Every structure is written in structure tokens, then in C-alpha cells.
Amino acid sequence: MRLADFIEANSTRIVDAAEDFARTQLTPGMQLDAAALRNHIPLILAAFVRDLRTPQTPDQQRVKSEGRAPAPGGPESAAAGHGRMRAQDGFGVNQMVAEYRAMRASVLRLWTADRALTADSIEDMVRFNEAIDQALAESLVEFTAEVDKWRNIFLGALGHDLRGPLAAVVLTTDVLATKLHDPRLAPLVERIASGAARTTRLLDELLEYSRSGLGVGMSIDRRECDLRDELREETEILRAALPDVAITLDHEGSAKGHFDASRLREAIHNLVTNAAKYGDPESEIGISIVGQPQHLAIAVTNRGPALPAGSEAAMFDPLKRGPTAAATGEATSMGLGLFIVREVVLAHGGAVEARSGDGRTCFEILLPRRTGDALPEAG
Helix, strand or coil, X not given: CCHHHHHXXXXXHHHHXXXXXXXXXXXXXXXXXXXXXXXXXXHHHHHHHHHHCCCCCHHHHHHHHCCCCCCCCCCCCHHHHHHHHXXXXXXXXXXXHHHHHHXXXXXXXXXXXXXCCCCCHHXXXXXXXXXXXXXXXXXXXXXXXXXXXHHHHHHHHHXXXXXXXHHHHHHHHHHHHHHCCCCCXXXXXXXXXXXXXXXXXXXXXXXXXXXXXXXXXXXXXXXXXXXXXXXXXXXHHHHHHCCCCCEEEEEECCCEEEECHHHHHHHHHHHHHHHHHHCCCCCCEEEEEEECCCEEEEEXXXXXCCCCCCCCCHHHCCCXXXXXXXXXXXXXXXXXXXXXXXXHHHHCCCEEEXXXXXXXXXXXXXXXXXXXXXXXXXX
């Protein structure tokens, strides 16, 4: 009997075996009924049957065996739905993969035990294994996406809930600073205020990361402004915060446009503090603004170790840090500074890239002056 016919004729036995195995994967506290344990499995088996009965070319066979076959058009596949539901049910990724292993073993064991093998059995077995691999790949994509979504929801909720107690600490510290008359206690109050401010910055980064991970993206408030004036003020703040670092600001042409100045100041602040962490402490950090008819180019340049080849794009990924040890401040960093830079720029419809060579590293931001304005072509 061909394998497709066998699966179709024995689907109840196979689903029963799959349900029994799924029960062994439950961890304490997980309460799933038979319907939840069997969800999508009959549909997955039906998809296997359709696949086994569908002719395929050698190229199609190769990509499917590698788990790279294109997802079917139209409604979500049963395997994709199974992956998402297993994440929602609290299964771990290893538990879900074990289900597919058990499904594969159950089908082949029952098929062999019934002595239903034919001259075409080897071809059927190969096709079945390819179908299992493809279904597993589809399940893993949805499983991972669902886990990531709930992790970002948790991070966002955590950051939001921590803001209340932190606001109380900040307010109490402000009151103490104005009422305190004992100079011996002033350094302690200042230390509390500094720690609260640092925690606030970390929470802000955490919330922006969770928003972006949920697909919400960075929220911005565009207004007509002159970025030259805004960055001049930010440069003074940076000089006060980094008294041992020489920071210069150069500008050429008009820097007026429709921007969220606060967000862009935050982005430049992150780039400069990043340069101070990883660059040559004896060299200056340069900020430049060049105005073009439809866009602005903002660059932050410093001297220091070159970036490893091919690492420039990955540096903007969340929770990544520089390839070399930072001189200062790394213990309080979440590795989200450059990620936030990228999100701010993308929210403006702009582009950001890192370049490194001849002992210099440059982060350049290109921003359209207004929504719809064109950026220069890459290259």
C-alpha cells in the first residue's frame, strides 16, 4: 500500500499515537484536553497525504528536504497554526520538535508493522521525511514569532509597571534635595538621583525595544524645527556629561525640516556616548550636519579600533554590544543604544549606516526633510 493511502486509512490510529505522546510532553501545571492535544494533527496528516500525491521536480524536492519550500498561498498552513498554538499552550521548542519526531516514528512504525511496504516504499519514505521537515520548519517560524511576541509584551508590561515606583523615588529625591540642610547627606541624595535617572533611561530603552519587537515601531512627533539649534543644545549637554571628551559640532547649509527633534537628539546622544565608550579616549568626537535640498546628513565620527569586517549592520541589532571592551559605562548598558538610533531614523523614513577604516569610525544618518522627500541612492 502506498504511504499516502496508508496514512489516509489509518489516520485515527496515528492521531491517537500522537495524542498519547503529546501528553508525555506536558509539564506540571499544563492542563490540556484531548482536543487541544490533537489540534491540527489531522490537518497536518492530510497535508502529508496531498504532498505525497503531488508530483515534484528534483529542485522542489531539494528545497523541501532543506525546509525551504515556499509556504502555501492562501490560509495559514496547519503546521504553522500548530506551532503558534503550541507556543500559546506553554510548550517549549524542544517539546514541539519531539512531537514531529514522534509523528514521524509512529507513521513509519505502523506502516512497517502492517507490512504495507511496496516497491515504491523508498520513494514514499523520502517524500514523507521531506514533508515532515517542511512542516516542522513552518511550525518553528510561527512558534518563534509567538514566543517573541509574548516576550516583548512581558518586557513592555514590566517596564510600564516599574515606572510608578520609580516616579515615587524621583519625586521623593527631589523633595529631599530641596529640604535637606545637612551637607553630609547631600552626596547620598545625589547618588539616589543619579541611580534613578539611569534606571529611567534603561526603562525607556526597554519600552522602545518591546514596542518595536511587537511591530508597533518607534512613535515620533514631527514638528517644524532647526536641527542645527537642537544639536547645538545637545552638544552642550554631552560636553557636560562627558567632561573628559572633546566634542565638536560643524554644520553646512540649512538644517530646517519636519522632524521629531527630541528623538533625534536622543539618537545623536546615543551615538556620541557609544563613541566615547569604544573610541580612542584621547581623540575628539565630531558631529557634523550637512544640509541638502531634500535631506540632511548627520555624522558622528571618532578615532579608535576598526569595526570587524561585516559587523556594521549587525551592530544595530538589539542587545548587541561592541566587539571590543568599552572604556566606561558598559556595566549599565542594555545594548539597545544603536538599536534605538536605527528605530528613530527608520521612523523618520531615513537610513543609517556605520563605516570604519583608517582608524576612524563614522555613523552617518540620512534624513528626508519632510515626509515624501527623496534620499540619495545608495552607493
